[in-house]
Amino acid sequence: GAVVSQHPSWVICKSGTSVKIECRSLDFQATTMFWYRQFPKQSLMLMATSNEGSKATYEQGVEKDKFLINHASLTLSTLTVTSAHPEDSSFYICSARDYRGTGELFFGEGSRLTVL
Amino acid sequence: AQSVTQPDIHITVSEGASLELRCNYSYGATPYLFWYVQSPGQGLQLLLKYFSGDTLVQGIKGFEAEFKRSQSSFNLRKPSVHWSDAAEYFCAVEDGNQFYFGTGTSLTVIP
Numbered sequence: 001g002a003v004v005s006q007h008p009s010w011v012i013c014k015s016g017t018s019v020k021i022e023c024r025s026l027d028f029q030a031t032t033m034f035w036y037r038q039f040p041k042q043s044l045m046l047m048a049t050s051n052e053g054s055k056a057t058y059e060q061g062v063e064k065d066k067f068l069i070n071h072a073s074l075t076l077s078t079l080t081v082t083s084a085h086p087e088d089s090s091f092y093i094c095s096a097r098d099y100r101g102t103g104e105l106f107f108g109e110g111s112r113l114t115v116l
Numbered sequence: 117a118q119s120v121t122q123p124d125i126h127i128t129v130s131e132g133a134s135l136e137l138r139c140n141y142s143y144g145a146t147p148y149l150f151w152y153v154q155s156p157g158q159g160l161q162l163l164l165k166y167f168s169g170d171t172l173v174q175g176i177k178g179f180e181a182e183f184k185r186s187q188s189s190f191n192l193r194k195p196s197v198h199w200s201d202a203a204e205y206f207c208a209v210e211d212g213n214q215f216y217f218g219t220g221t222s223l224t225v226i227p
């Protein structure tokens with residue numbers, strides 16, 4: 001089946017620095033990718049929809065200047081957490097839809113961010 | 117707005133016992149329904165999905181789920197639980213545009 005890969009799987013950074021997380025669709029083209037955030041013991045909350053070649057659509061309450069999303073190609077979307085603070089520590093998961101295949105939504109393995 | 121409810125936050129079952137995880141949804145039409153499993157620190161793995169047709173859906177790892185339109189439910193079942201089934205389980209609804217996840221049910225399996 002289709003595979004979505006995230007990198008890095010975990011990252012530790014200092015407060016005030018920026019961190020970039022990559023989401024790649026390995027064997028299909030994804031015009032749309034989704035970024036989720038998951039707090040411990042909680043469900044996935046949709047942060048934004050990443051559209052190839054255009055601006056991302058952010059959910060209400062998500063700071064677009066804080067969480068920069070770039071979808072420069074059909075196989076890659078990036079989430080950059082700018083000026084990270086400890087409260088940004090979380091598990092970030094991306095997903096991509098294989099529109100040309102079954103249309104199924106495939107999820108990445110997730111990236112755990114810890115901000116010290 | 118669409119919503120997904122998983123009434124049980126945490127369930128504990130003995131290994132070999134049967135399992136049922138509940139899921140109710142709120143949606144105007146027949147949605148696409150999914151069950152995902154998440155092991156600690158991992159991403160989501162699709163267990164099974166319902167789009168249309170037979171309301172009893174078979175998935176991987178011996179799981180099955182039944183869509184009941186009259187009850188707006190899509191409960192997940194397994195006849196005999198294995199210790200490796202301990203994980204977080206999420207029910208999800210897709211309305212053709214977005215996914216909506218339930219809050220999850222944490223499953224503990226005791227020997």
